[in-house]
Amino acid sequence: MGFGPYFLLASLEGLVTAAVLTLTALGLSLVFGVMRVVNVAHGEFFMLGAVLAWAISTAFAGHPSIGFAAALLVSPLVVGGVALLAERLVLRRLNYDPEATIVATIGLLYIVQQLALTFYGPDARPVQAPFNIRVTLPWFGYSGYKLAVIAAAIVLVIATWLVLTRTKVGLVMRATQYDRETAQAFGIPVDRVYAGVFALGAMLAAIAAVLVVPIQQAHYLMGRDPLLLSFIVVIIGGLGSLRGTVVAAVLIGLSDGIISVFFSPTLAKMLATLLVALVLVFRPQGLFGAATR
Template structure:
């Protein structure tokens, strides 16, 4: 087999990883962009999404597609409600103080992680893909579910973009992001906007967890890697920038896929960490952010 099929395979794997990463990182970026909250518990929302998807698959009788669809609906709603409650009960009470939010989201991380351990146990849980169909190429077969993951991620990102750019709710979110005090001066219920944003961010992570779980097993510790990669993406793309986050997710996802296939996953992590360091030194506003502007 020559190089081209390897490149194609690595590119596809990178694309799948990029799409899941894009969803997770967009949630993190949205929360930081609007609320200025560094949500250390974000990966746990992803983990909860995956575990809820497993529970739906395990307890809903019938073909796997039923459990999967249920997971795709229940996980973001349940996780979004949990995040909304966490925002009202904790973050709002401490007035979104930057240091306080970091400490309290670390607390949320441990509570969610240990809560998942108590509820679901320490075992990794396998989830069936909703459909098995292999797309044949002259060189290899490729899972159609993985391409479905990419399509769903693109649809969701397009939906988020439409929400932010074309809806009144999105307008309120953007106004709050740009200037909280002026938003208050124009009657925007900033507290409610923050709760909604925190919930939407968590829902994005939960959907990513649901989509990824047929490819990798659900586990109570699975939130750490996507959290770190999301931070990498958000820093490289520019804090709070949606287009920057999308571009950085594709960049990091593809480079991760290519390096993992051709060299090793460890080298892929080293390269992405090095990229973050270089960005922080030479272009702290992010690779894809025009200075002084955020999208």
């Protein structure tokens, strides 16, 4: 086999990573953009979504697609509920102070992780894909489910974008992001917007997790990498900029897929992290920050 097939495979794998990453990072970016809160527990919402997906889909007998559909519906709702509870009980009382909320979400991270270990256990468990179709490509057959994940991510990103730009809810969210106090003065229930945004961010991570479990098994430590990668995406894309987030996620997902096919994954992660830290130091508005402003 020549270079071509390898490259196509790497690009496809990269696109799947990018799809999942876009959804996860979109959640983180929304929360940061609107609330100015850095949610360190975002990766744990992702993990919780995956673990719940396993629990729900195994509860259903019969065709795997029934369990999967149930998981896709229920798991994000439960995760959103958990996020809502955390927001009401903890973040709101801290008045969304950036440093205090980071410490609190670190605490939340440990709690969720430990509870998952206690009740779910240390094993990685698979969830069956809802369908099993192979799509024939020039050099090899490729999993139809993975292509469906890419399509689903595109649909969800467009839907989020439409909600943000075309609906009243989106307008209220953008107004709150633009200027919290003025929004409050115009009668926008900023408090409820914050709660909704935090839950929505967690739900996006959970949806991404449910989509990924048939490809990657559910494990109680699986939230670490998505958290780090989402941070990288949000920083590169410019903190709080949605368009930048999507562009950066596709870029990073693709390069991650391609790099890890050809290089050592630890070295790749190391260099990527260093590079992103330097971006944050020398270009704090992100690589695309200026363009989207």
